[in-house]
Amino acid sequence: xxxxxxxxxxxxxxxxxxxxxxxxxxxxxxxxxxxxxxxxxxxxxxxxxxxxxxxxxxxxxxxxxxxxxxxxxxxxxxxxxxxxxxxxxxxxxxxxxxxxxxxxxxxxxxxxxxxxxxxxxxxxxxxxxxxxxxxxxxxxxxxxxxxxxxxxxxxxxxxxxxxxxxxxxxxxxxxxxxxxxxxxxxxxxxxxxxxxxxxxxxxxxxxxxxxxxxxxxxxxxxxxxxxxxxxxxxxxxxxxxxx
Amino acid sequence: xxxxxxxxxxxxxxxxxxxxxxxxxxxxxxxxxxxxxxxxxxxxxxxxxxxxxxxxxxxxxxxxxxxxxxxxxxxxxxxxxxxxxxxxxxxxxxxxxxxxxxxxxxxxxxxxxxxxxxxxxxxxxxxxxxxxxxxxxxxxxxxxxxxxxxxxxxxxxxxxxxxxxxxxxxxxxxxxxxxxxxxxxxxxxxxxxxxxxxxxxxxxxxxxxxxxxxxxxxxxxxxxxxxxxxxxxxxxxxxxxxxxxxxxxxxxxxxxxxxxxxxxxxxxxxxxxxxxxxxxxxxx
Amino acid sequence: xxxxxxxxxxxxxxxxxxxxxxxxxxxxxxxxxxxxxxxxxxxxxxxxxxxxxxxxxxxxxxxxxxxxxxxxxxxxxxxxxxxxxxxxxxxxxxxxxxxxxxxxxxxxxxxxxxxxxxxxxxxxxxxxxxxxxxxxxxxxxxxxxxxxxxxxxxxxxxxxxxxxxxxxxxxxxxxxxxxxxxxxxxxxxxxxxxxxxxxxxxxxxxxxxxxxxxxxxxxxxxxxxxxxxxxxxxxxxxxxxxxxxxxxxxxxxxxxxxxxxxxxxxxxxxxxxxxxxxxxxxxxxxxxxxxxxxxxxxxxxxxxxxxx
Numbered sequence: 001x002x003x004x005x006x007x008x009x010x011x012x013x014x015x016x017x018x019x020x021x022x023x024x025x026x027x028x029x030x031x032x033x034x035x036x037x038x039x040x041x042x043x044x045x046x047x048x049x050x051x052x053x054x055x056x057x058x059x060x061x062x063x064x065x066x067x068x069x070x071x072x073x074x075x076x077x078x079x080x081x082x083x084x085x086x087x088x089x090x091x092x093x094x095x096x097x098x099x100x101x102x103x104x105x106x107x108x109x110x111x112x113x114x115x116x117x118x119x120x121x122x123x124x125x126x127x128x129x130x131x132x133x134x135x136x137x138x139x140x141x142x143x144x145x146x147x148x149x150x151x152x153x154x155x156x157x158x159x160x161x162x163x164x165x166x167x168x169x170x171x172x173x174x175x176x177x178x179x180x181x182x183x184x185x186x187x188x189x190x191x192x193x194x195x196x197x198x199x200x201x202x203x204x205x206x207x208x209x210x211x212x213x214x215x216x217x218x219x220x221x222x223x224x225x226x227x228x229x230x231x232x233x234x235x236x237x238x239x240x241x242x243x
Numbered sequence: 244x245x246x247x248x249x250x251x252x253x254x255x256x257x258x259x260x261x262x263x264x265x266x267x268x269x270x271x272x273x274x275x276x277x278x279x280x281x282x283x284x285x286x287x288x289x290x291x292x293x294x295x296x297x298x299x300x301x302x303x304x305x306x307x308x309x310x311x312x313x314x315x316x317x318x319x320x321x322x323x324x325x326x327x328x329x330x331x332x333x334x335x336x337x338x339x340x341x342x343x344x345x346x347x348x349x350x351x352x353x354x355x356x357x358x359x360x361x362x363x364x365x366x367x368x369x370x371x372x373x374x375x376x377x378x379x380x381x382x383x384x385x386x387x388x389x390x391x392x393x394x395x396x397x398x399x400x401x402x403x404x405x406x407x408x409x410x411x412x413x414x415x416x417x418x419x420x421x422x423x424x425x426x427x428x429x430x431x432x433x434x435x436x437x438x439x440x441x442x443x444x445x446x447x448x449x450x451x452x453x454x455x456x457x458x459x460x461x462x463x464x465x466x467x468x469x470x471x472x473x474x475x476x477x478x479x480x481x482x483x484x485x486x487x488x489x490x491x492x493x494x495x496x497x498x499x500x501x502x503x504x505x506x507x508x509x510x511x512x513x514x515x516x517x518x519x520x521x522x523x524x525x526x527x
Numbered sequence: 528x529x530x531x532x533x534x535x536x537x538x539x540x541x542x543x544x545x546x547x548x549x550x551x552x553x554x555x556x557x558x559x560x561x562x563x564x565x566x567x568x569x570x571x572x573x574x575x576x577x578x579x580x581x582x583x584x585x586x587x588x589x590x591x592x593x594x595x596x597x598x599x600x601x602x603x604x605x606x607x608x609x610x611x612x613x614x615x616x617x618x619x620x621x622x623x624x625x626x627x628x629x630x631x632x633x634x635x636x637x638x639x640x641x642x643x644x645x646x647x648x649x650x651x652x653x654x655x656x657x658x659x660x661x662x663x664x665x666x667x668x669x670x671x672x673x674x675x676x677x678x679x680x681x682x683x684x685x686x687x688x689x690x691x692x693x694x695x696x697x698x699x700x701x702x703x704x705x706x707x708x709x710x711x712x713x714x715x716x717x718x719x720x721x722x723x724x725x726x727x728x729x730x731x732x733x734x735x736x737x738x739x740x741x742x743x744x745x746x747x748x749x750x751x752x753x754x755x756x757x758x759x760x761x762x763x764x765x766x767x768x769x770x771x772x773x774x775x776x777x778x779x780x781x782x783x784x785x786x787x788x789x790x791x792x793x794x795x796x797x798x799x800x801x802x803x804x805x806x807x808x809x810x811x812x813x814x815x816x817x818x819x820x821x822x823x824x825x826x827x828x829x830x831x832x833x834x835x
Contacts, residue, residue, distance in 0.1 A: 053716075077722030089720070091713040094706070102710045103721045105703055109731050112704040159722040275637045326819060331637055332583050333822055336769065339585070340815040343766045347808035457762060461648055464641055499656040499665075506649035513642050514630040 002065035004029040004163050004194045005050070005081070010059035012045060012218070019045045020056070021218035027163065029064075032185075032195040034209035034226065036202065038238050042218040043198045044086065047165045050196075051083050052076050063163065074107055082161035086168040088148040090140035096151055097122045097136040103158030121158075129154040130180050146177030153184065163194040170201040178204050202230070214238070246373045247487075247494055253375065255486030256383030257444055259390060259479050261459050262466035264437030266478050269467055270410045271430045274324060274331060278338040279438055279463055280456030281345035282312050286439025287446030287455070288349055291360055301363055308443050309436040316435025320428055342456060349453045357452035363443070382444035389437065394475050406430060458502070465505045469512045484508075545686050554678040561678070561750065563791035564685035568692055568743035570771040570783030575696060576736035577769075578777030579705070580729060581712035582631050586643030587768055589627070589650050590737050592759045594620040594744030596654065599671045599754050600661050609672060613745045620741025621734050628733040632726060635715075651760035667755035674749045681750050688746055689784070692739055697780040699735075708732055709778055763807065770814045776824030785825055790814075 003026040012020040019042045027033050035043050048054040050061055052073040061069050068076050090099050100122045105112060126136055129150040140148060149169060156164060166185075170178050178201070185195065185208050199205040205212075205226075212229045214222040222232040229235055265279045286308040294304030323341065327333045362378035369375075397403040405426050408416040413423045445459055465485055470477030488504045549557060569591060577583045597619045601612035630642045655665045662668070675681045699705060710718045711728050718725050748754050758764065767790060775786025793813065797806040821827060 051720075053719075072724065073719045074722050074724045077720070082722070083720070085720075089714050089717045091710050091717060093713055094710070098706055101703065101706055102718065102723070105707055105721065105723055107723050107727070109704060109727060112707055113699065113702050115703070117703050117706075155717075155721060273637075275641065323819065327822075330822075332581075332640065333818075335585075335637060335640060336583070336773065337815060337818060339762075339766060340770065340811055340818065343763060343807055344811035344815060347806070347811055351808055457648075461645070464644075468638070468641060497656055500652065502652050503649060506645045506652070509645040510630065510642055510649070513634060513638050513645075515633075 003027055004064060006062040008060050010049060011057045012049060012054060013057055019218050023220055025213050027194055027196060029194055030192045032189055032209045034205050034212035035196060035198045036212055037215040041215045044167055047083055047167055050081065050165060077159050078107060080162035082156045082159045083165035084152045084156050084167055084169065086171055088152040090148060090151055092140055095137050095139050096126060096131060099151055100125050100154050100158050103155035125154045125158055129184055145172045146174065149181060166195065166197045168198055168200065170199055170204050182208060247490055249370060249373045249375055251487040251490040253379045253383050254490055255483040256386040257448060258462055258466060258486045259482035260386035261441040261445060262463040262478050262482055263390060263393060264434035265463035266467045267430050267434045271406060272427060275335050276338050277335050278341040280460030281342045282315055282435050282438025283442030283445055283459050284349060284456040285315060285345060286312050286442030287451050288353055290443040291358060291451055295361065305440060305443055308439045312435035312439025313432040316431035317428060320431035346453050346456065355453065357450045359450050360447040362447055378447055390479060402429060465509045469508055542690060549679040549682055557678040557682045559791055559795050561681050561685045563788045564689040565743055565747045566767065566771055566791060567689050567784045567787035568739060569768045570787050571692060571696055571780060572736050572739035572743060573768050574772045574777055574783045576732050578772055579708040579712050580732045582635060583640045584643045585640045585765060586647035587740060588760050588764050589647040590620050590623055590740035591744035592650060593623045594741030595748035595754055595759065596662060598745040599668050599748050602672050603668060604661055609674065609749060616745040617738055617741040621737045624733045624737025628730055631729055647760050651756055654756050667753065669753040671748060671752050671754065673752045693780050693784060774814060774817055774824055776826030779826050782824050782826045
């Protein structure tokens with residue numbers, strides 16, 4: 001059986017800077033993997049390469065056994081991988097329901113014209129991430145940071161991913177909001193979703209993942225259970241060094 | 244051949260002068276000032292009014308034109324650009340509207356028909372069999388002088404370095420104690436003056452008409468876009484490419500086609516290399 | 528917005544009123560309104576592309592001109608019947624729309640606007656020198672076959688055309704496709720991140736916009752009966768189109784319509800006060816102030832006042 005996501009030998013250079021240096025890891029279906037590392041370690045760059053927003057210089061990315069490196073971002077999403085962003089990027093002049101509607105759209109002009117939006121599904125998704133019924137008609141500017149992240153989760157889930165990449169899901173949230181999002185991730189894990197989660201909030205991250213990898217300057221420095229990774233000498237050094 | 248070389252050099256110098264003011268604004272604020280052509284038009288007409296209608300000395304005409312240019316630039320920045328700052332496309336649309344208003348204003352004051360400017364410096368020189376009008380020659384010399392002065396200013400003076408800093412990173416500059424607003428205001432003023440002076444020479448090269456602002460605007464766009472934003476050297480080089488292209492096309496193909504290659508250049512460069520041939524984003 | 532019964536009544540009344548108008552007003556007024564109709568078509572075309580997807584086109588006369596020139600040349604020089612030449616003109620314009628799409632795959636914002644401006648100027652210059660025996664060169668063409676005789680018929684035809692286009696665009700933009708195009712205008716990355724091919728969406732917007740521009744341009748030239756490059760590829764013409772869409776309100780269908788009629792009537796009412804080109808001074812100033820004050824247009828202004 002092939003892995004849900006298999007990254008091997010990924011290299012990305014920006015001029016003289018090596019952002020990702022021969023990085024390899026894999027995710028089994030239903031597994032949740034934490035990706036940690038100090039600021040500037042290249043975590044977000046890894047997500048961008050998996051999504052095709054950046055093209056790697058070398059290496060392969062396989063999704064359920066299919067090599068996806070040559071695909072456009074939208075094709076990769078159709079293949080079953082989707083991500084959230086550190087800074088949520090909603091459609092500013094649309095309400096919550098319409099934002100989710102875009103996520104639900106099929107990539108087919110004709111279908112977009114003839115088939116009407118599925119208001120029930122939009123509502124379901126909004127409620128499932130913990131948004132209130134009354135939020136559906138609000139615009140993103142009226143939402144708190146926590147609700148924006150929930151909206152981003154809902155829009156990402158609307159694309160029906162089998163693997164979700166979450167970038168700094170807890171950044172800028174209150175303790176209550178962190179608990180809500182954690183609960184949401186936990187329930188999705190029970191339903192069999194595969195996760196790759198990037199976070200600085202290590203205490204919040206720990207219960208959400210089965211395994212962790214740590215990277216520094218694009219190089220993997222540790223891999224294993226969360227406690228093992230955190231006890232690793234080089235990981236501690238890299239975090240101390242970055243302070 | 245020699246004729247083409249000389250004409251090319253002269254025209255290119257004029258184009259470099261025209262494009263410089265446009266480039267400054269673009270590199271400082273990333274704003275495309277589509278009303279830039281209006282500086283040239285208003286500058287040209289002001290000079291015409293002062294020196295030919297009022298009969299004052301020519302130098303006074305140039306100075307008044309430059310002053311009006313500064314005023315226009317400063318007003319435009321404070322009334323329009325500052326208000327719409329968040330949205331570059333909105334600024335472009337607003338400046339396009341302003342250009343149309345300015346054109347109508349000129350028609351209102353000076354009438355619809357085109358006017359011929361007397362050459363600022365009369366006379367024709369004969370250089371190795373090629374005739375050179377002194378007027379354009381002076382325009383080229385002044386253009387080179389201004390370009391050199393600008394180059395030195397940007398690199399050496401405090402304000403020039405502040406302009407460089409703002410063009411690289413307005414927020415960073417603000418943190419280092421530079422007031423980006425003041426620098427913007429100064430730059431818009433300088434740009435207005437350059438445009439107005441360029442307009443005086445451009446008008447004496449062609450003629451004064453209420454629709455004269457379009458051609459130099461397109462040339463400025465071409466030079467700045469193709470040269471790469473913020474590059475004084477790039478602006479100079481591309482002004483010569485555009486100028487020589489035009490002179491060669493007029494001499495060898497057909498005068499009507501003079502602008503065609505300029506357009507093609509804009510389209511091809513933007514579509515293939517959006518950062519321009521000498522692409523750097525900041526002033527240098 | 529929900530469609531209520533009184534909306535239907537209101538629109539029905541308005542449309543009936545528009546078709547009854549020739550009974551009461553003079554031919555001069557009708558000619559003004561014909562121009563307003565065509566301007567509305569061009570403004571809707573501009574808005575489908577620029578208002579929705581945010582790819583601001585400064586070269587819309589490029590597309591309109593291709594439609595107009597194609598059908599004018601076909602009918603006048605090759606005696607092609609209009610039933611064939613107009614569809615061909617629309618087809619040609621759509622091909623030209625794809626040409627404008629190419630740079631839009633790489634650049635947006637200011638750069639894209641400039642490329643379209645360059646396209647317009649390029650065509651302006653080419654039309655005058657390449658095969659002037661076909662295009663009529665600098666002087667343009669006259670004696671082009673007209674579709675209708677008299678102001679009233681011209682008015683009926685242009686009104687019908689404008690309403691058809693407005694209605695079909697309104698229906699189209701109410702679908703999820705309309706939402707998707709607007710999403711491209713707000714955040715292209717997020718649209719890609721929702722699994723949609725933005726290239727395909729953009730291509731659709733460009734083709735639709737070109738379709739309307741070509742259709743409008745072709746009918747317009749068959750109404751005028753003449754065609755001059757300076758009047759067609761003119762920054763003032765471009766300005767009028769953009770300002771109509773902006774003043775009325777972008778990303779709506781009524782917006783460009785209202786804007787077109789407002790602008791045309793404004794120009795017309797200024798005529799007794801300011802004859803000649805000076806009207807553009809007042810006209811431009813009003814447009815500029817309105818735009819600075821309310822960039823979302825008159826429709827938004829009405830919504831805000833009715834809410835308050």
